[in-house]
Amino acid sequence: xxxxxxxxxxxxxxxxxxxxxxxxxxxxxxxxxxxxxxxxxxxxxxxxxxxxxxxxxxxxxxxxxxxxxxxxxxxxxxxxxxxxxxxxxxxxxxxxxxxxxxxxxxxxxxxxxxxxxxxxxxxxxxxxxxxxxxxxxxxxxxxxxxxxxxxxxxxxxxxxxxxxxxxxxxxxxxxxxxxxxxxxxxxxxxxxxxxxxxxxxxxxxxxxxxxxxxxxxxxxxxxxxxxxxxxxxxxxxxxxxxxxxxxxxxxxxxxxxxxxxxxx
Amino acid sequence: xxxxxxxxxxxxxxxxxxxxxxxxxxxxxxxxxxxxxxxxxxxxxxxxxxxxxxxxxxxxxxxxxxxxxxxxxxxxxxxxxxxxxxxxxxxxxxxxxxxxxxxxxxxxxxxxxxxxxxxxxxxxxxxxxxxxxxxxxxxxxxxxxxxxxxxxxxxxxxxxxxxxxxxxxxxxxxxxxxxxxxxxxxxxxxxxxxxxxxxxxxxxxxxxxxxxxxxxxxxxxxxxxxxxxxxxxxxxxxxxxxxxxxxxxxxxxxxxxxxxxxxxxxxxxxxxxxxxxxxxxxxxxxxxxxxxxxxxxxxxxxxxxxxxxxxxxxxxxxxxxxxxxxxxxxxxxxxxxxxxxxxxxxxxxxxxxxxxxxxxxxxxxxxxxxxxxxxxxxxxxxxxxxxxxxxxxxxxxx
Numbered sequence: 001x002x003x004x005x006x007x008x009x010x011x012x013x014x015x016x017x018x019x020x021x022x023x024x025x026x027x028x029x030x031x032x033x034x035x036x037x038x039x040x041x042x043x044x045x046x047x048x049x050x051x052x053x054x055x056x057x058x059x060x061x062x063x064x065x066x067x068x069x070x071x072x073x074x075x076x077x078x079x080x081x082x083x084x085x086x087x088x089x090x091x092x093x094x095x096x097x098x099x100x101x102x103x104x105x106x107x108x109x110x111x112x113x114x115x116x117x118x119x120x121x122x123x124x125x126x127x128x129x130x131x132x133x134x135x136x137x138x139x140x141x142x143x144x145x146x147x148x149x150x151x152x153x154x155x156x157x158x159x160x161x162x163x164x165x166x167x168x169x170x171x172x173x174x175x176x177x178x179x180x181x182x183x184x185x186x187x188x189x190x191x192x193x194x195x196x197x198x199x200x201x202x203x204x205x206x207x208x209x210x211x212x213x214x215x216x217x218x219x220x221x222x223x224x225x226x227x228x229x230x231x232x233x234x235x236x237x238x239x240x241x242x243x244x245x246x247x248x249x250x251x252x253x254x255x256x257x258x259x260x261x262x263x264x
Numbered sequence: 265x266x267x268x269x270x271x272x273x274x275x276x277x278x279x280x281x282x283x284x285x286x287x288x289x290x291x292x293x294x295x296x297x298x299x300x301x302x303x304x305x306x307x308x309x310x311x312x313x314x315x316x317x318x319x320x321x322x323x324x325x326x327x328x329x330x331x332x333x334x335x336x337x338x339x340x341x342x343x344x345x346x347x348x349x350x351x352x353x354x355x356x357x358x359x360x361x362x363x364x365x366x367x368x369x370x371x372x373x374x375x376x377x378x379x380x381x382x383x384x385x386x387x388x389x390x391x392x393x394x395x396x397x398x399x400x401x402x403x404x405x406x407x408x409x410x411x412x413x414x415x416x417x418x419x420x421x422x423x424x425x426x427x428x429x430x431x432x433x434x435x436x437x438x439x440x441x442x443x444x445x446x447x448x449x450x451x452x453x454x455x456x457x458x459x460x461x462x463x464x465x466x467x468x469x470x471x472x473x474x475x476x477x478x479x480x481x482x483x484x485x486x487x488x489x490x491x492x493x494x495x496x497x498x499x500x501x502x503x504x505x506x507x508x509x510x511x512x513x514x515x516x517x518x519x520x521x522x523x524x525x526x527x528x529x530x531x532x533x534x535x536x537x538x539x540x541x542x543x544x545x546x547x548x549x550x551x552x553x554x555x556x557x558x559x560x561x562x563x564x565x566x567x568x569x570x571x572x573x574x575x576x577x578x579x580x581x582x583x584x585x586x587x588x589x590x591x592x593x594x595x596x597x598x599x600x601x602x603x604x605x606x607x608x609x610x611x612x613x614x615x616x617x618x619x620x621x622x623x624x625x626x627x628x629x630x631x632x633x634x635x636x637x638x639x640x641x642x643x644x645x646x647x648x649x650x651x652x653x654x655x656x657x658x659x660x661x662x
Contacts, residue, residue, distance in 0.1 A: 025348070026348050027348030027349045027352065028348070028349070028352050031356065032352065095348070134340065138340040139340070141339065141340050141341065142340045142341045142344060145339065145340075145341035145366075146341065190344075194344075216307070216333075217347075218333070218335055218336070218343055218344075218346075218347050219344060219347050219348070242307075243307040243308070243309075243333075244307060244308065244347060244351050245347040245348065245351070246347070246348075246351055246352050246355070249351075249352050249355040249356065250306070250307070250351070250355060
């Protein structure tokens with residue numbers, strides 16, 4: 001099966017324009033970009049997709065072994081971009097996908113000429129002189145709780161999407177897949193994400209990179225965004241006056257404005 | 265009486281009293297309802313909590329309001345779940361139901377809760393997230409027990425599958441023996457997903473210098489009992505073949521042994537004895553209720569050969585006759601179980617004709633013949649055979 005179908009690729013915008021690839025983070029799917037991606041569809045060839053195990057990705061796309069590390073997800077991105085024949089693209093990665101983008105860029109340097117990281121973190125666990133935002137014990141508690149499956153992630157507890165006439169902007173196409181992940185996949189993705197350490201890769205990024213940082217983010221605190229921007233050879237930090245970990249949903253206008261300035 | 269009362273208590277104050285009473289009632293319900301209430305801004309900063317919440321958690325509302333985010337009161341798993349799942353859900357669809365979370369109480373203890381969240385928008389006031397929390401301590405205990413049971417069940421299923429695979433390996437020799445002058449190959453594919461022990465078996469063993477027995481059969485049924493019978497049939501065949509020379513006699517003895525065996529299972533079995541003779545092999549074949557084997561000469565079309573005989577383990581005094589043929593260099597013999605010819609696609613059977621046609625096409629080594637046949641039968645059934653398939657191919661070499 002070709003990568004585009006495996007990853008539920010949705011294309012929009014003029015085919016002859018520069019590509020912009022949107023990669024969603026841990027938890028949900030490409031619907032995360034629904035307030036941001038359309039804003040670029042006039043000037044860019046917009047590519048949205050679902051990571052293996054998420055949203056509308058084909059079940060066969062997921063391989064427990066390959067997707068045990070972020071490199072597996074990065075290999076998917078490279079294969080997908082190659083199949084679509086992309087070059088000189090802007091890669092936009094939310095949350096863990098920022099680091100997936102870095103790994104894809106290092107594996108295939110020609111693919112992206114600019115990277116936008118939305119709330120990135122190369123390392124979630126605190127270390128001697130590094131603030132990741134979580135103590136090691138906390139991350140292990142998280143992984144244990146996922147293993148014992150008693151948090152909201154169990155299939156029985158997974159939030160169900162309902163039609164909501166009060167919010168017509170959601171449209172009808174929003175299916176029950178959003179934020180609904182197979183608990184085993186979520187568990188392994190959490191392990192791959194929260195135990196990862198990709199600080200060493202940051203100085204090897206050779207393209208201009210924009211780091212979008214929320215003022216209040218429980219998952220990727222300001223210190224982490226500053227660290228990422230500082231460690232990148234050509235990194236710029238843009239603070240968004242937003243709280244939470246998903247400015248693409250909570251502050252789409254500010255997110256779009258900062259991205260426009262960067263890619264102009 | 266009523267007129268006087270109207271005079272003493274004018275209407276408006278009565279309504280006001282009722283309104284005040286209703287407001288008091290509403291406030292009491294909010295504060296002391298048997299569930300915790302938390303109101304937050306869309307960003308998750310706590311705006312108000314009720315007394316039940318304070319009582320359950322030991323947190324003082326006054327210390328939380330305007331300072332603390334709801335997610336900050338959750339265990340780390342819940343905090344990450346809130347940021348990666350719940351906040352997006354609230355933004356996208358305005359509500360989330362029955363979310364299992366853990367609140368961290370002021371004393372550090374955990375309180376399992378089920379949360380319903382609703383984004384209350386419009387009404388001229390700022391948007392508010394309303395959160396209702398149900399104490400889920402007992403339920404969480406119950407869920408943990410369920411989880412343990414599920415893990416245990418999965419573990420025992422895994423062990424059963426492992427056992428089936430191990431058993432299967434002992435029934436099917438991994439690689440047939442090396443025989444000078446004879447190229448031997450075998451393939452085996454259990455039915456369905458291959459996680460159950462099947463009833464097909466084969467065996468290749470030596471009974472003297474330049475003297476070999478090849479046996480292949482199908483025990484009726486599947487599972488552990490079929491495996492036990494398979495194993496019984498195999499050692500009985502080996503023991504009989506050490507004393508008896510003719511395949512028909514070996515099969516007759518197997519028939520007697522199976523009839524006295526406590527199992528009610530019967531089998532179809534094919535025994536071929538190959539005796540070296542110059543650069544060729546003398547082939548004696550006994551068939552007990554089994555599909556006829558195929559002889560494919562070096563020149564000329566493939567055809568079935570042998571004399572059909574009675575099922576083994578079902579009747580006394582079975583009709584079993586040996587047939588004789590010759591296997592020269594380049595000639596091949598193919599033995600197979602009915603998983604091949606009775607493979608079905610819809611209502612169509614794979615059948616003898618298709619088998620012979622295919623074997624005419626595959627005029628190469630024993631390994632390629634056996635694998636080519638298996639692949640074709642699997643293709644025919646879209647890769648999900650309903651019965652076990654065993655194939656043994658023999659090819660004379662000079």
